[in-house]
Amino acid sequence: MATADRKKLSHFSLLGMKLPTRAHKWINIRLFSLLMCIVIAIQGTYLGYIVGVLTSIEKRFEISSSMSGTLLAMYDIGHTLSVLLVGYFYADCHKPRVIVGGVLLSSVAMFLLALPNFAFGPTPYPSVDEIADQYANGTYGCRENTTSLDAVDHCPKAVHGGAYAIMILAQLLAGVSAAPFNTIAYIYIDDNVSHRDSPFYLGLLTGMYAFGPAFGFLLSAGCTNLYVVPSAEQKVEPSSHYWIGAWWLGFVICAVLYIIFSIPLLLFPRRLHRRSKVDPIEMNSHLQGIDDQEEELIAADTLSTKFAMVWQTAKALPAAICSMLRNQVYSSMVLGWIFGSYLIGGYGTYLPKFIETQFEQSASMADIYAGLISIGSVAVSTALGGYLLTRFNIQPRLATLLLIITWVIIFFTYLLGIAFGCDQVTLQGKQLAGGIWNFTTECSKQCNCPAQEKFLPVCDGKWTYFSACHAGCSFEADNNTWLNCKCTEYSTVAVEGFCKTGCTALPMYITTMFVGLFLGNLFFMTTMTVVLRCVDVQERSLALSLASFLTNILGFIPSPIIFGLIIDSACVAWYSPCNDSGNCVLYDNMAFRYKYHSGNAAFQLAAILVVVFTYYKQENFAYPESEDFDNDNDRMYEHDEAKGINTANECGPNEKMLTQK
Template identity: 45%
Template sequence: MTDRTPLPGKKYKFSINIFVLLMVLVIAVQGTYLGYVVGMLTTLEKRFGFSSEKSGWLLSLYDIGHTMAILLIGYIGSHYHLPRITGIGVILSSLSMFMLALPVLFYGTADYTHEQLLQKKEAYAMEMNCDVNGRREISSQGEDCWREHKEHTNAFIILAFGQLFAGIFAAPFNTIAYVYIDSNVKQKRESPFLLGLLTSMYAFGPALGFLLSSILNGVYTTLGDAPDHIGTHDEHWIGAWWMGFLLCGTAYLLLAIPFFFFPRTYKHPDSFHLMLEHSRPEVSPEDRLTFKENIELFLREFPMVLKKLLTNKVYITMVIAWMFGSYLIGGYQTYLPKFIETQYGRSASMADIYSGIISVGAIAVSTALGGWILSRYNIAPRSSIICLLMSWVVILVSYIIGMNLGCSQPKVEGLSYVDYADRWHFYHHQEREQECLAYCNCESILKFDGVTVNGQNFYSPCHAGCTDYDVFSNTWSNCQCVYGNAVEKGLTHPECDIFFAYLAVMMIGLFLGNLFFMVTMMIVLRSVFDEEKVIALSLASFITNLFGFIPAPVIYGFFIDLCCILWNRQCPNERGNCVLYDNDKFTKMFHGVNSFFQIFAIIFAAICYWLSKSVKLPEEMPMVEFPESREREYRDEDEE
């Protein structure tokens, strides 16, 4: 017996339940970080002059890094001490969090001094007013473009590598840690509940991240007083974006320590895992493979392992169903804050809060509850697939209902729909046809800066005929198109009382629809033998990331951009970001794309059920057909 083999009745400092608790906390921190990055994107864009395209890449790099590492970690990790590998991953994840905060050391917390802010506001007034004297300096916009393309390139590189490393180092969290729990619970029926508890944290964590971003966006980046006359709604306000990364990094570091005190396995010496160890020839320390040799072995053996998994029909069909089901998180949940903000006229912070409510109230709670139901009633694998199918049909129905619960977009003066061209038209370069704008020279205004008064919206202060701007109160007055009155910044949305009906429909639909999402992982683990679980789960995560989470933001972003009717052109010859959507088209496109992927998830889950009826899962194999090395483990479990 080797020194790694636990003796019968041996007591351990930490039980498997403590491991589960630690992983719940680790995944909660991971989810908090993922939600926090999304909540802080606008602040990072303002602080470092990132374009929306660069921000999108920052989000994708996490999934790219995770996908790059997950197969290698899954294969090599199965040959080593799983809790310690998880602990190393947690420590390295903390370092990636600290790396994400590094730009604050190199470039400082704030971008402008008080005097510089006043100068920028004076330049803004010259750029956006009704320029009756023709003194507008169009070159100021060119300077902003030059700054956007050049300033803080190094900061973007640091953040990009931080995101990439965060994805790589998180690879053990939802692969080998899951397998360690599934392989070491006393009874298999406990596994769905425990794994469901962990998975629910991926929905609960982002809600904490949205909350943390809302709090820290209200704290000025220097952690002191902001410059005079700069409020949280001012475009020059920068929240304490770096604090969240430091908090997540510190939490990771504290949670990492206990992982190094867990045993390699909790199984009795007669269990399969230890019999497998004993069946292997004793290897002296000098004959053990180095890390490089393990990599070479991986490259030689992996094609055969891959072929075996890909020809496992039950396994691969459930993985594909899981992949399409992941678009709920990768697509719907990612763009839900934008949908709520643009569709129902909620502020960005409130949109984040409502999205967090759906994440916690629907997805997180239902996933954990569904895992408990699977464990409590010991639902068989095939019956659980039927439960999954019914719950996914509920999600599809909620998407279809959601298509009809939208609001109208704000009306902007000069913006009209052209029926014969099936497009929206803005009177850009034809402003002089409006009497109040005849001498304002508004055709040189590229940047959107919406203003409103009495429900009437304008593209910019110039398009409202405004001539006077107060740099201290941040208000425009003497606006000729509204009879000389003052205007407020922003847009007035039409009244729409349907938002809470939409919130209720989606919360109920997603709650019922996610009750049995854990079935996807349960079938993946039950359709393979024990020694294949780590690589099987790693391959499933790899496929889900590569064809689900990574392309989802790009696909949804593409279709959402098709709904845009007014673009904010920051620079000449560039489209910029969208400032106004065709809400009816947005509602139908957003939920239609979700419905499309949900239908395919249902189809492949149904195929998996149909195929599972004609094959025997490993746990259903009679002892006569079962490999001898596994026979004793399953007999022991039956006796329990």
């Protein structure tokens, strides 16, 4: 192809301004892949970060675990509703611009997630100076000479509901805007590299989805170690119950990073020049003189044709899906994939909360430990397992057997997790019907503690009390120590916070879960391998898209909600200043530990049983031949180009999509 023709083929510009010729050599698929790896890493960071700051969000806006689970599920709902539409209708548009649109919308979503901090104030709790004044005035102490205060009169009306609604909207937008990352970006790379190199590039992008959340947990650990107003001078420690970390800061950081890395993506044209097996003369005659602006005009001229093609494809789609679901190997493996996803959606989502409440850890340290378990083990073992499957060319049925064995390890790891925990905090009070506690004793009745007293625990050295008022304390010294506590049993002095149980089970728990999940996830990639290889070559795109869609609908979306309800059922004390459910301030450690791990074990057992059925059905199952897959694709590509079919000039479903979707 002549040099002049190449310049016409690859039109490099930034917002309509042509770039210098010397800059063209840097605009290649390697740079695009690097930028997309960074963008996906930012997305993964956000996904890990929001899990890491979930406890801080619950405390700040006084929401329950089931509500926070719904908040997390909104991302998957938005992503599920948009991923098929974006991957289908925008596959032939100017892909880099579609991706930039997704990146910028992701930035907007991050700013929206941080907005409640600025719109409704940083925290409902008083400042440290106000706390000191109120302590000195006896506001949080025993009120023998006053009447009971009604906290409902001071309830911040609709603040929490408004903040929660904004975050729900932001999560939906984050899910929708991320759709181009694992659809359009994959197609753009695949279109501009050889069939041999494509798995390597796509593997890099997929790997960032696994490792990105590790950065998110580290970021959340750093942000929650800062007070919600970082510039304010604070006198309390991160381990204090008064502490609310800077949960919003990480969202702002992600938003800024999205904007920064969206700019170089604007440099990329609709199509990058690459060597092709197609005759250069034929390609040149077909593409000569066509740049991005002219391609958009061509796309407009064929809009009516595209609508007709969309309608024809839509009519054929239900029959194709039904035919695929009748494939018992495919449908059973997808069902096993769905149950297996609860490891991330259920166990991984609430792991920081479990570690923080069960082992008396700060939010920042809980994030680090959770990242070590869920990311350090799962991400590394999944990548290693994919290498082992490729290195030893393990066939699908043997790989399925290995998957069953490793998933059995996960099942028993969950059961072992029940054994490692800490003793229940000895909170002074009386347990009522239904497991709910009343923390007002005969002694503290005369202190007139408000019915909606904030949960600010104090310890007399043996027993923990709901607040200084419930301990009958009169006033507080400068070192967060309450004096003259007449309702305490062990000492007349009480110190802020829970009584320490001296629990040392955390190292054993982390070791057990890390080793078990590392071994258990070695062959998780078998799910995707079987899904792709048990269908015909032309059905693979639909097979993977349908599997991802069903996994979101039945796995990632409901799992945080289900486990949020399970965890809420282990709560024994709620802080509800507005006569609503509020957020849980104290869990039954044993119930939390048992329900959390046994619930995950139940879903893991369901996954094992389903995959055993898959293994049984594979015995006489004939996998479609796929050894000539790349050669067939090359011949199809050459055939289309030789006939003058150039789907990249149009915006809508192309002929390959009609045959594969």
